[in-house]
Amino acid sequence: MKHLLDHTLRGYGQMLVANSRITGVCVLIGLLVLSLEAALMSLGGALLITALAQWRAQGDTVLKTGLFSVNGALIGALWYLFPQVPLWVQALTTALGCAGMAYFFVPVAERMHEKKSPYVLFSLPYVMAAWAALTALIFFGVHDAELTRGWRALLTNRFEKAEKHFLNTEVSTDMAEAYRCAGLGWSLYRRGDQTGAQTAFSRVLSLKIGVPDAYDGLGWSRLRQGRYEDAALAFRRAVALDSFFADSWDGLGWCAL
Secondary structure: OHHHHHHHHHHHHHOOOOOOHHHHHHHHHHHHHHOHHHHHHHHHHHHHHHHHHHHHOOOOOOOOOOOOHHHHHHHHHHHHHOOOOOHHHHHHHHHHHHHHHHHHHHHHHHHHHHOOOOOOOOOHHHHHHHHHHHHHHHHOOOOOHHHHHHHHHHHOOOHHHHHHHHHHOOOOOHHHHHHHHHHHHHHHHHHOOHHHHHHHHHHHHHOOOOOHHHHHHHHHHHHHOOOHHHHHHHHHHHHHHOOOOHHHHHHHHHHHO
16 A cells, blocks of 8 residues: 555656655645546546556566556546546546556566666556547547537637537537537637627526536626626636636626726
8 A cells, every 4th residue: 555655646746757755745736726526536547557557567666656657647637628528437438548558558668677778658658548548439429529629729719610610519418518518608708799608608507517617608708798796696606616716716806896
């Protein structure tokens, strides 16, 4: 158990290229502040791949630096970028990814160590596992790549392209539908179509699954129309769902001016 925790914390430290348990604790605390769900999924992945690697490896030479644990932590944290994927799918995919990385890459790492190779695998196992996971989810219809393309276009202010992707997205879960409509709402908001934006955000709220981003968007859209009390109500609901939602706290500040 001592080695398990040591390797896991060093894995988090390796996210900042530091073989240090103290650095690992700081990174983990940062993840907890960012998102409790993402931090727990990441920690689960790190602990699982560390345990599996200890079982698979002939010794702990290639494990004690945390370079395997970091891959499990990363595959678990990956789902922070894809919140529309159901929680049980995230957990299952993380577990399968950790098992695959431990089975295939531990022998490779040990062989490289024996040959005194100047190279390390570092995050290569994670990259391959992440691509395999996302490809599988797209194949089985759990994740639609159009949704990701829509958010990517939105982040680069290509609003018409973003809206096209969101409208072409085929969703199979309420969570995916929520993030599709939230993305569409933000695009319309930034283009100045407040009626369309509020319609899209309201669609998210009708699903009753608690997406603070939708309340936040509704708040900013109402604020732009001068509806300060209605905007403040939406912002309060956003921070009630996520007390660390800084954008909505900012909105509440503007409503109070």
